[in-house]
Amino acid sequence: MRSTLKITLASAIVVAAFAPALASAQAKDGYLTDTAGKEVKALGANVCVRNSQWTPALATIDCDPDLVKKPAPKAAPAPKAAPAPAPKKEAPPAKPKKPAMLNIQEKIELQGMEFDKAEMTASNKEDLDKFLAGLGKATKARGPVAIGAVIVTGHTDRIGSLNYNMKLSERRAITVKDYIVSKGVDQKLIFWEGKGPKQPIPVTKFCDNKMKRKQLIECLAPNRRVTVEIVGRAQNLAKPKAAAKKPASKPAAKK
Known part of the structure; x- marks a missing residue:
């Protein structure tokens, strides 16, 4: 009789302990839960209170972790593929060197x-x-000549007055200048002048004034002339000379 009374009294104490929670508890998925939906745990035991519907299949990780099947470990993520290498920038083609000019x-x-x-x-x-044709053609040493200036100088022999011969030398220079222009040279590039008898060919110094006039005229013929000088630029086509090989050093003399 006393033992029965003790059991009844103990049960009443447990129920009284859970009374606040049980007043609003409900059965859910094998465990008693409170109004917030959290499992009710026994005081001092930290154990979830199971209801009559509980089965091992309803075990949760928070209440019965030993009965819950642990999820298989997640497979390690596949390594990210290495980014494709950036395309190599091709070096711009080297600028052609300017040709050497002469x-x-x-x-x-x-x-x-x-x-x-x-x-x-x-x-x-x-x-x-x-x-003129030779200047426009390339040779082994240079390309065609780009004309920069043309200097035309007229000359005469010493026969006659200086004033007359100066004018005659100028007329000769103009005649040649006009002929060069007719060949396609820009007249703006041409400079002309007359020197008269002031610059004779050295060999004519042997022409003696005592000669007969016809002989003297023939002797002085080289002085009756026009000089054409052309200044310009052309590409250097000559191949560079190979560097001379250094002579082999002589072996040191034996002592």
Whole structure:
């Protein structure tokens, strides 16, 4: 009788302890829960209170962690593929080097003009044509010449007055200048002047004034001339010379 009374009294104490929670508790998924939906735990035991519907299949990780099947470990994430290498920037093509240029200075003398005449002879024209054509053609050493300036100078022999010969030399220079322009050279590039008898060919110093007039005129023919000098630029086409090999050093003399 006393034992029965003790059990009944103990049960009443447990129920009384849970009375505040049980007053609003409800059964859910095998455990008693409070109004907030949290599992009710026994005082001092930290154990969830199971209801009559509880089965191991309803075990939760918070109340019965030993009965809950642990989820399989998540597979390690596949490594991220390495980013594709950035395309290599191609170096811009090297700028072509500017060709080496040469300063060109060419000269021709159109000798043997008729006495007291300003016209060119057929031989003068032929020589000047070859001269101009040669400047426009490339050679092994240079490219075609780009003309920068043309200097035309007229000359006479010493026969006659200085004033007359100065004017005659100028007329000869103008005749040649006009002929060069007719060959396509810009007249703005041409400079002309007359020197008269002031710059004779050295060999004519042996022409004696005591000669007969016809002989003297023929002797002084080289002075009746027009000088054409052309200044310009052309590309250097000559191949660079290979560096000379250094002579092998002599072996040291034996002592």
